[in-house]
Amino acid sequence: MTNKKFYVTTAIDYVSGEPHVGHAYQKIIADVLARWNKIQGKDVFFLTGTDEHGQKISKAAEKAGKSEKEFVDELSKKFKQAWKSLNLDYDRFIRTTDKDHEEKVQEFIKLMNKKGDIHKGKYSGLYCVDCEAYVTEKDLVGGKCPFHPNKELTELSEEAYFFKLSKYQNKLLELYEKNKKYILPKFRRQEIINRVKEGLKDLNITRTNFSWGIPFPLDKKHVTYVWYEALLNYITGIDWPSKKFKKFWPADVQLLGIDNSWFHCVIWPAMLMSVGIKTANTILINGFLTFNSQKISKSLGNVISPIALEEKYGADSIRYFVCRNFVFGQDGDFSEQALIDRHNNELANKLGNLVSRVTSLAEKYGIEKTKNKLIKKLKLKKIENYFENYELDKILNEIFAFIDVCNEYVQSKKPWETHDKKVLYELVDSIKAIAILLWAFIPETSEKIAKQFNFKIDYNEIEKPLKVEKIKKEGILFEKI
């Protein structure tokens, strides 16, 4: 944590469907990382957005009776609204249909071509005429197209352009070896290494059977393959190759779901190596969530909008829950009951009630500056270390353990009997530290606390003694559900 800048990116979501908690989970974590670095005084850039090209979208738009542009505009807006409702403070929401992205992708391709890493070849596979698309082996149902089981598939072969991915096998393995934190968590790293060792094929990066995409600059008959182009958002989003790019790149953390780890851990760094751009510092892979123990899927009808959840539970409770309840990297279950339990017990009863009882007492009896001995129980170093390893659940565990300590302190010191202003000062000053540490996770709540006690949310303020002022109790922080 010595850099003065911090650049974090998330996966850009494919707008073939609506946003759900799985998407939200990852964005929230990115926001927490961004905010944590902000209060450390760093210059932070947080990029998120939507991925909007490709045949699937083209087809979905057609089905909805809309133009592709109309279709993606609508969905992209929904993602934006969802992130707004969760209080995500991103710096840019990139869309792969943004003009600057499209232009820069073409520049990038030309550059890669100059490096000699693009060649023309033949792509062949099983083609479904009714879908007008290739069917991958995995999607085959009884050897047939899953959507048209009565039609025979034809072995088709067409002209395509390829990126010389195979050339980078050893360089990639070197990268994983040299930068042990390139892929996190560790078990994902091992997974990727094993697969890369099995060998890499060149990657087909163009299509000719549809047109909803970025024109391939080397050959007008071709459209750039979505994946290849979408990956570039991480550098086009900060105006590669401008000054801004030079300031923020390489990204400190790129958050991704397990579904696209292959692209981000293998193809993406190879692309950068090809044109001589540094690779990111860390690719951080989050696990997948189920919702109330069910897979999140359209067919099960449980794609709950993050906006609906926010209206029901509030942004801070959702943010808190996803950071606290899941071990980062592993899969987890977003259970509404568990969310409610944590909201009631941890946010309302522990944190909310602590603030409530202390403000009441402080308002009645006042506070008097003294050395805060209570705060020694707060293990700041430990918390900072956890952050280095992105162990958000443990950070919250640690902070809430300190909240327990504060509640015990109130209990044992009985300030309602003693009217001890110094004890109350210690408590208020400790709550200040708690609120600052929690800001990245539950910004609204932290700001409410800061307003009552009149301090600034800044990491350096944790160790500065609180200025004594008149305290006035305001409303409750968390209503119970």
Add this chain to the structure above:
RNA sequence: AGCGGGGUGGAGCAGUCUGGAGUGCUCGCAGGGCCCAUAACCCUGAGGUCGCGUGGUUCAAAUCCCGCCCCCGCUACCA
């Protein structure tokens, strides 16, 4: 098939890498305390052979090694 993850008191999870009394968290259950506070807060207790071998290493294993069983993911041109 290959690779990976999981199997811990009634429920859901941490803890396993870096071995040290079964420790912890959120609940549930049984008792008590407090009255400042959101019927919140605090204390005490019951409850587990940490998937199986009754395997190996060790003074010591939930943690390391070996074997087995059961769940769940991933396997590139699908974004």
